Amino acid sequence: MSVILNKELTLESPVLNPDGAGGWAQTWVVQGTLWAQVIAASAREKATNLTTRSTVRYNILVRGAPEGAPSRPRPEQRFTDGARIWRITAVKEADTRGMYLTCHAEEEVAS
16 A cells, blocks of 8 residues: 655544524634545535535545544544545544554535
8 A cells, every 4th residue: 555645634623612692603623633645536516506516525544543542533523724624424444454544535615
């Protein structure tokens, strides 16, 4: 397996905060940065009345981390790089020794 971790991504977790009106507002808290290899896997497009939304699925490879470690991505988290956001949908070991993790993620873009 040839792995080149050449993209620095920020790992963020969602946090619910009271909005002052009896509801909740979601914010994102930085957990740290991870070096990654970002590989586009598939794409789809959905048209609505006024816009078109493109969703691209990615396989994002990062260094392995044990279950429960703060550096191990989880499905409810996301990666960011500037204005780009990848929502993590699943995480699995990429190799039998657990040296790397594959994070399945989606990036949605409105046009």
